[in-house]
Amino acid sequence: MAERTGPAGSGTPAIRLTSLRKEFAGTPPVVAVDDVDLDVRSGEFFSMLGPSGSGKTTVLRMIAGFEEPTSGHIELAGADVTKKQAFDRDVNTVFQDYALFPHMSVAENVEYGLLVKKVSRPERRTRVAEALEQVRLGDHGKRKPSQLSGGQRQRVALARALVNRPTVLLLDEPLGALDLKLREQMQVELKGIQRDVGITFLFVTHDQEEALTLSDRVAVFHAGRIEQVGTAREVYESPASAFVAGFVGTSNLLAGDAARAVIGREGSFAIRPEKLLIAPAGDTQRGDGLMGAEAVLEEVVYGGPVTRYVVALDAGARLTALEQNTGASQAAAHLRRGERVRIQWNPEHVIDVPESASR
Amino acid sequence: MRLGRGAKIALTAFATVVLAFIYVPILVVTLNSFNSDRTFGWPPPGFTTQWWSLALQAQGPRDALLVSVKAGLGATAIALVLGTLLALALSRYDFFGKHAISILVVLPIALPGIVTGIALQSVIQNLLTPVFGIGAGLFTIIVGHATFCIVLVFNNVTARLRRMGGSLEQASADLGARPFTTFRRVTFPLLRSSLLAGALLAFALSFDEIVVTTFTAGPDSQTLPIWIFNNLFRPNQAPVVNVVAVVLIIVSIVPVWLAQRLAGADAAESRL
Ligand SMILES: Nc1ncnc2c1ncn2[C@@H]1O[C@H](COP(=O)(O)OP(=O)(O)OP(=O)(O)O)[C@@H](O)[C@H]1O
Numbered sequence: 142m143a144e145r146t147g148p149a150g151s152g153t154p155a156i157r158l159t160s161l162r163k164e165f166a167g168t169p170p171v172v173a174v175d176d177v178d179l180d181v182r183s184g185e186f187f188s189m190l191g192p193s194g195s196g197k198t199t200v201l202r203m204i205a206g207f208e209e210p211t212s213g214h215i216e217l218a219g220a221d222v223t224k225k226q227a228f229d230r231d232v233n234t235v236f237q238d239y240a241l242f243p244h245m246s247v248a249e250n251v252e253y254g255l256l257v258k259k260v261s262r263p264e265r266r267t268r269v270a271e272a273l274e275q276v277r278l279g280d281h282g283k284r285k286p287s288q289l290s291g292g293q294r295q296r297v298a299l300a301r302a303l304v305n306r307p308t309v310l311l312l313d314e315p316l317g318a319l320d321l322k323l324r325e326q327m328q329v330e331l332k333g334i335q336r337d338v339g340i341t342f343l344f345v346t347h348d349q350e351e352a353l354t355l356s357d358r359v360a361v362f363h364a365g366r367i368e369q370v371g372t373a374r375e376v377y378e379s380p381a382s383a384f385v386a387g388f389v390g391t392s393n394l395l396a397g398d399a400a401r402a403v404i405g406r407e408g409s410f411a412i413r414p415e416k417l418l419i420a421p422a423g424d425t426q427r428g429d430g431l432m433g434a435e436a437v438l439e440e441v442v443y444g445g446p447v448t449r450y451v452v453a454l455d456a457g458a459r460l461t462a463l464e465q466n467t468g469a470s471q472a473a474a475h476l477r478r479g480e481r482v483r484i485q486w487n488p489e490h491v492i493d494v495p496e497s498a499s500r
Numbered sequence: 501m502r503l504g505r506g507a508k509i510a511l512t513a514f515a516t517v518v519l520a521f522i523y524v525p526i527l528v529v530t531l532n533s534f535n536s537d538r539t540f541g542w543p544p545p546g547f548t549t550q551w552w553s554l555a556l557q558a559q560g561p562r563d564a565l566l567v568s569v570k571a572g573l574g575a576t577a578i579a580l581v582l583g584t585l586l587a588l589a590l591s592r593y594d595f596f597g598k599h600a601i602s603i604l605v606v607l608p609i610a611l612p613g614i615v616t617g618i619a620l621q622s623v624i625q626n627l628l629t630p631v632f633g634i635g636a637g638l639f640t641i642i643v644g645h646a647t648f649c650i651v652l653v654f655n656n657v658t659a660r661l662r663r664m665g666g667s668l669e670q671a672s673a674d675l676g677a678r679p680f681t682t683f684r685r686v687t688f689p690l691l692r693s694s695l696l697a698g699a700l701l702a703f704a705l706s707f708d709e710i711v712v713t714t715f716t717a718g719p720d721s722q723t724l725p726i727w728i729f730n731n732l733f734r735p736n737q738a739p740v741v742n743v744v745a746v747v748l749i750i751v752s753i754v755p756v757w758l759a760q761r762l763a764g765a766d767a768a769e770s771r772l
């Protein structure tokens with residue numbers, strides 16, 4: 142299910158995928174991408190999120206031109222490029238392993254795209270300097286890639302792609318190889334650069350937090366199909382399927398008997414952990430208009446700013462609650478494993494989850 | 501892995517014996533080329549360089565050396581072009597029968613030289629000479645050597661391509677380079693050292709080959725090893741044979757040593 146119509150004035154999409162399908166030969170053949178329809182708007186930071194093997198990289202490689210679709214069409218800025226070779230497409234890729242040319246200096250790496258497109262030498266020089274400045278590597282131009290740190294290589298890969306001013310930049314888990322600190326720092330930089338240059342970013346990740354914080358919109362992949370496309374808020378607050386609810390954020394799924402007992406209706410429901418309140422059993426102070434259920438506290442995991450509580454409902458489901466450690470009058474702070482607790486939530490925060498995405 | 505004291509001593513002794521078995525005879529040949537005793541009495545009564553000057557002036561070894569160098573260069577050139585193309589095709593493209601072809605390419609190095617030799621000889625006698633008027637000679641030696649020299653270049657380049665992976669070439673295409681530009685600016689520069697290593701090995705192999713050469717060389721195109729073989733049992737040639745043997749050893753060992761060093765430097769550079 143893809144959204145064909147964006148907000149008014151979105152114009153021609155930067156990328157349009159129509160019934161895109163990719164099968165890899167084998168016995169049985171692997172359907173890596175299964176009839177994907179998708180519009181990515183011009184100037185958008187768009188993420189493809191999904192578990193390992195869900196087909197994200199394959200979609201990206203088909204857009205770049207490294208893989209030929211079994212069927213379907215790819216349009217870039219309104220022009221059908223399905224049959225075009227990689228070197229004829231106005232997209233650039235930041236590879237997961239960076240794929241920097243080891244025999245060239247950093248500056249030569251960045252210059253490469255301009256060189257093969259026969260841009261004049263003076264212009265090459267200024268644009269390379271600009272691009273290196275943009276990724277804060279202005280004085281590293283003479284080094285070889287092997288003399289750089291992981292984060293610096295990543296930025297060279299970014300500069301090498303950006304210097305060509307493509308209409309679309311494809312990024313395949315570009316931060317995957319970095320440690321957490323550097324990763325968070327690069328996320329901020331990446332978002333800043335995208336805002337500055339205004340290029341469409343198509344970003345692949347299996348880190349849901351990364352996808353939610355960076356993206357204007359997210360497509361959630363599952364087994365070669367798109368389960369949902371939407372803003373971070375839409376995907377998180379109103380998941381279109383149980384899979385999306387479970388993959389994006391902690392699931393807290395209530396189904397079957399548990400749903401009937403706790404919610405009072407048939408169906409599957411999700412409640413986000415930060416929406417659950419936890420209190421000692423019998424505590425009804427915050428009861429106004431809230432729904433609640435009795436449970437046993439199974440696990441308390443202190444995590445700095447937040448504490449994670451895992452509870453087993455008497456009705457037979459296991460939920461996770463996340464509480465801010467504000468320090469002020471927290472009844473929950475003194476709870477111990479094995480204690481009986483009452484968890485509560487606002488009925489508004491109960492999400493109806495369809496079993497599978499309607500297609 | 502840690503070894504016990506006994507095992508260490510045993511291993512050292514064993515390695516010494518094996519190396520001695522290989523290198524002592526070579527050392528003896530080398531010393532004998534300076535032995536002043538015409539019948540190589542041992543220990544040498546004295547040393548002389550007269551066999552060396554004799555050998556340098558003799559026409560037979562000189563002609564043979566020239567043929568060997570030409571054959572080595574020719575076979576290496578063919579091996580470089582064909583070996584590289586084959587390696588590129590087999591590592592970078594998918595097609596029917598790919599696996600079979602890669603085995604067929606490597607097979608000549610395993611085939612007994614005598615079989616290759618007889619087969620080539622029958623082609624020369626029954627096809628090349630009657631139909632095309634090409635007799636056994638330098639050309640047929642080159643072709644014969646090329647059959648197994650290709651393998652060395654092919655193996656070196658294939659190993660290198662495998663280590664490189666395809667993503668550098670894809671990155672190049674992604675940045676707008678057409679296939680030939682990608683080859684010129686990315687693939688070839690990264691292959692250069694393995695091409696050189698392959699070429700050196702191919703040359704060394706061609707230079708001391710004798711079995712296949714026996715069947716493909718004509719009466720007046722002797723390579724150095726064949727010349728040695730033909731003169732080995734002529735007593736008055738013995739001192740010169742020794743000198744030629746030493747030359748052969750040096751010309752064969754140096755490229756192998758260089759190739760080894762190249763491979764080492766290469767591995768260090770390509771690790772990123
Ligand atoms: N060249 C190939 N040949 C055969 N099968 C392939 C090939 N490339 C990918 N696949 C299969 O296609 C499916 C999708 O792979 P893909 O690489 O697109 O997943 P992904 O979503 O990028 O996963 P990850 O997050 O692990 O990178 C997988 O089942 C994979 O095994």
Ligand SMILES: [Mg+2]
Binds near residue numbers: 199
């Ligand atoms: Mg992937």
